[in-house]
Amino acid sequence: MAVTATTETGARPARAGRRPSVPTWAGTVPFFAYVAVFLLWPTAIVVVDALKNPNGGWAFANIAKLGDPLVRGYFIGSVKLCLLSSVFGAVFGAILAYAVATGNPDGLIRRLYIAVSGVLAQFGGVTLAFAFLVLIGPVGLLFHASWFYSFPWGITVIYTYFQIPLMVLVFLPAIDGVKVQWREASENLGASAWQYWRYVGGPLLTPAFLGGALLLFANALSAYATAVAWENQIAYIVPQQIGIALSSEVGLANVNVADLLALGMVIVMAIVMTGYALLQRRAARWLR
Amino acid sequence: MAAVTSVGETPAPTAASRPRGMHARRRRRLNIFRYVVFTVFGLFFLLPLLAMLRFSLEGSKLGTWSLTAWKEIASYQNTGIPPLLSAIEITLELAVITSVVTLVLLVPTMIWIRLRVQWLERTVEFLCTLPLTIPAIVLVVGVGPIYNRIQHYSLSALMLFWIYVILALPYAYRALAAGLGAIDVKTLSEAARSLGASWFTVMVRVISPNMRQGILNALLLTFALVLGEFTIAFLLLYEDVLQPELYNISRSTPNAGVIFSTSFAALLFAFVLLLILSYAGRRRRGRG
Numbered sequence: 001m002a003v004t005a006t007t008e009t010g011a012r013p014a015r016a017g018r019r020p021s022v023p024t025w026a027g028t029v030p031f032f033a034y035v036a037v038f039l040l041w042p043t044a045i046v047v048v049d050a051l052k053n054p055n056g057g058w059a060f061a062n063i064a065k066l067g068d069p070l071v072r073g074y075f076i077g078s079v080k081l082c083l084l085s086s087v088f089g090a091v092f093g094a095i096l097a098y099a100v101a102t103g104n105p106d107g108l109i110r111r112l113y114i115a116v117s118g119v120l121a122q123f124g125g126v127t128l129a130f131a132f133l134v135l136i137g138p139v140g141l142l143f144h145a146s147w148f149y150s151f152p153w154g155i156t157v158i159y160t161y162f163q164i165p166l167m168v169l170v171f172l173p174a175i176d177g178v179k180v181q182w183r184e185a186s187e188n189l190g191a192s193a194w195q196y197w198r199y200v201g202g203p204l205l206t207p208a209f210l211g212g213a214l215l216l217f218a219n220a221l222s223a224y225a226t227a228v229a230w231e232n233q234i235a236y237i238v239p240q241q242i243g244i245a246l247s248s249e250v251g252l253a254n255v256n257v258a259d260l261l262a263l264g265m266v267i268v269m270a271i272v273m274t275g276y277a278l279l280q281r282r283a284a285r286w287l288r
Numbered sequence: 289m290a291a292v293t294s295v296g297e298t299p300a301p302t303a304a305s306r307p308r309g310m311h312a313r314r315r316r317r318l319n320i321f322r323y324v325v326f327t328v329f330g331l332f333f334l335l336p337l338l339a340m341l342r343f344s345l346e347g348s349k350l351g352t353w354s355l356t357a358w359k360e361i362a363s364y365q366n367t368g369i370p371p372l373l374s375a376i377e378i379t380l381e382l383a384v385i386t387s388v389v390t391l392v393l394l395v396p397t398m399i400w401i402r403l404r405v406q407w408l409e410r411t412v413e414f415l416c417t418l419p420l421t422i423p424a425i426v427l428v429v430g431v432g433p434i435y436n437r438i439q440h441y442s443l444s445a446l447m448l449f450w451i452y453v454i455l456a457l458p459y460a461y462r463a464l465a466a467g468l469g470a471i472d473v474k475t476l477s478e479a480a481r482s483l484g485a486s487w488f489t490v491m492v493r494v495i496s497p498n499m500r501q502g503i504l505n506a507l508l509l510t511f512a513l514v515l516g517e518f519t520i521a522f523l524l525l526y527e528d529v530l531q532p533e534l535y536n537i538s539r540s541t542p543n544a545g546v547i548f549s550t551s552f553a554a555l556l557f558a559f560v561l562l563l564i565l566s567y568a569g570r571r572r573r574g575r576g
Binding site: 045128139164273 | 543
């Protein structure tokens, strides 16, 4: 949070005696001010409100309410959905990325799959739930899946649709980074295909794969639109419940439910994204 | 959250020499694997879209064909819901405003940091990727009180851009960082400075034109992001934005053809944007 401090002192010019005129970092003040107001401040509001009772006093005991069976239920639901969709997404995405990477690097298929992945990873949301509704929902063209509205399977299939493209986008550079010389070297030393993947290719790609899976997990955790358009009566996952809590006042006594759930999400996200950053650094060691 | 690696910046693959060094038998097996994978995933990605397309062409009687839903994009209106066309208009305006503000905020800051205040680079990178950890739904919880407080100024939905810029930061930053990394900022600026250019001239007339690919990428990614954004607009009760509008139409008239035609059109639009991006990226590679 040292950054916020910098922003605030930025209003006073020529504080440090570097030069008589404006210090060089003053040029970055607009950016830091913007981020402070529209990103850091709202986040601080969430954290502070989650840890206060309605009278305005501090109530750190609120954290314990995250363990409340009702609240825990939403988090368990979210974790279930995120785990399933990120495992499926990561495995299928990796297979697809491998198939794309082994083709012509300037070919149509590669270009098409990358462009399509860019759109589909970005464009989940309401549209996607509609598309699956008319494919396998109660009015489905292909078939009427009786499990379409069952949790977590129905929604997992929908989530996988945007998870696979995202995995392709994040995993493709890793596969491209595996040098063909490594394969040739292991073949010259008499390694079979299995041995190559077990001792060379697999260990090289594992950090990138796990990192991608974590990113997918975070991606699924923060998705809201798809879940709401899929089912708007019952809340299974945290974002749905936050949405409900925001528009109604029912909930746990003395706690701002939306703030508490949001704080819980930020904590989970922070853990997941830290793991992702560490794995990315590990993956970058070889794949340059 | 979506594609962390954007389409245009996929590194040039190293696979070009791969087929030559490969045994014919392995190559054949690999090709069979590739075509199976492409077919299966192609179907998985295509079928929901085709179902949506079919529903958008559904006539008044089930099983007939008609273009009504596509014509309705321009004229759809229903009680209690803002006209569809105005929602599309507002969303496009929002997309333009958001992309411009994002660029105006990020480009000068990033160039300035690269030129004069390099010790801030890690901080800016951290802040720009932070929105991946703080999901939109958490931001809404934090921003909600602020927006409620200023609600009586009856702000138009266009004011959403303040927060959309934050959502766009991770993608815009990565695109711009790739563009900035590809040019020799130091030499360019020293040359310009020694010829008497002001810092303003260096940024606007020397460095920015050299990173126009990165700027274009950032622009298009931001644009696509705004077109698909649902969470914030919906939960802050801005119902005259495209995605909440589609959701509300689907709630009042289940399976209305117009939601499928509009969704499909929006998807196509985003796809064309990203395809432009991927081709622009290829031209640059070819020249270099």
